Amino acid sequence: MQNIDKAAVQSFLYRQIEEWDTAKNNYEALKRVKVKEFDLGGAIVKVQFNPARIVSSAAKVDTKSLKERKCFLCEANRPAVQEGLEWGDYTILVNPFPIFPKHLTIPANEHIQQLISGRIADMMRLAKVLEDYVVFYNGPKCGASAPDHMHFQAGNTGFMPVGEWLHSAKRLNIMHCGDGRLCLIEKGMPQSCFVIEASSVESGSRIFDRLYSALTIPEGEPEPMLNILCIYYAGVWNLLVFPRKKHRPDCYFKEGDDNILISPASVDMGGVFITPLEKDFEKIKAADLQNIYDEVCLSLSEVKTIADKIK
Numbered sequence: 001m002q003n004i005d006k007a008a009v010q011s012f013l014y015r016q017i018e019e020w021d022t023a024k025n026n027y028e029a030l031k032r033v034k035v036k037e038f039d040l041g042g043a044i045v046k047v048q049f050n051p052a053r054i055v056s057s058a059a060k061v062d063t064k065s066l067k068e069r070k071c072f073l074c075e076a077n078r079p080a081v082q083e084g085l086e087w088g089d090y091t092i093l094v095n096p097f098p099i100f101p102k103h104l105t106i107p108a109n110e111h112i113q114q115l116i117s118g119r120i121a122d123m124m125r126l127a128k129v130l131e132d133y134v135v136f137y138n139g140p141k142c143g144a145s146a147p148d149h150m151h152f153q154a155g156n157t158g159f160m161p162v163g164e165w166l167h168s169a170k171r172l173n174i175m176h177c178g179d180g181r182l183c184l185i186e187k188g189m190p191q192s193c194f195v196i197e198a199s200s201v202e203s204g205s206r207i208f209d210r211l212y213s214a215l216t217i218p219e220g221e222p223e224p225m226l227n228i229l230c231i232y233y234a235g236v237w238n239l240l241v242f243p244r245k246k247h248r249p250d251c252y253f254k255e256g257d258d259n260i261l262i263s264p265a266s267v268d269m270g271g272v273f274i275t276p277l278e279k280d281f282e283k284i285k286a287a288d289l290q291n292i293y294d295e296v297c298l299s300l301s302e303v304k305t306i307a308d309k310i311k
């Protein structure tokens with residue numbers, strides 16, 4: 001596997017932003033996006049008004065629409081100006097529609113379905129390679145705008161409030177395995193989730209497999225609905241697993257004033273909601289955000305029921 005270090009990723013990112021007009025314009029525009037903050041029971045949550053993200057928030061991800069469009073993650077369909085850094089079976093790309101000041105997309109080299117099973121070790125290794133980034137995974141029905149092409153994304157650390165939440169969150173121990181443990185967050189975050197802490201890829205991926213097998217796979221779907229954030233720092237991985245029960249909240253489909261175009265994915269789980277439409281940014285309230293978490297995420301008692309199956 002090619003050895004990629006921090007400096008190589010940094011210079012690649014800056015070079016692409018310089019050379020590629022779409023990326024340049026969108027990264028420039030990102031510096032001027034409006035951001036609001038809300039307090040959800042002590043957890044600070046941000047809302048970012050980001051018009052360029054309409055391509056993702058309103059993406060049609062049904063089978064027919066996917067078949068009719070050219071996959072933008074396949075090398076053959078990428079613009080000539082877009083370069084990649086090879087990393088094993090994946091390629092590191094600059095995301096031209098950023099949410100983070102540094103935003104990467106890491107597709108598999110092969111056009112293969114978005115599924116996390118068998119790839120959590122890749123995700124952990126990638127988080128170590130991209131040490132200043134949080135690596136994240138959106139399930140095919142949980143925010144991925146290319147569910148037909150396996151990919152991770154990564155955004156610079158210090159941007160999503162979830163890092164702060166974790167400092168004060170109350171963790172409940174579920175089980176240990178090797179140098180790792182599985183916990184669930186009981187308090188301190190606006191939604192419930194699992195956290196895997198591990199000092200090795202082996203322990204982390206074994207715990208993930210145990211958790212994964214305890215999650216329900218909806219009928220007709222290839223995997224449990226979930227978002228995953230992976231952070232590597234000082235020799236320890238933290239994998240945050242957010243089981244989901246809904247793809248898009250009701251407000252996404254409502255007409256008129258009740259409509260809010262938010263299609264929650266990992267970044268929203270990490271505490272940054274993206275509104276591509278200004279009308280939503282202006283009217284949104286803390287209660288709307290809490291409702292979205294309550295609607296698309298599992299409740300604490302539902303998460304505890306899953307934990308009981310693992311113990």
Ligand SMILES: [Zn+2]
Pocket residue numbers: 071072073074110111112148149
């Ligand atoms: Zn593809």
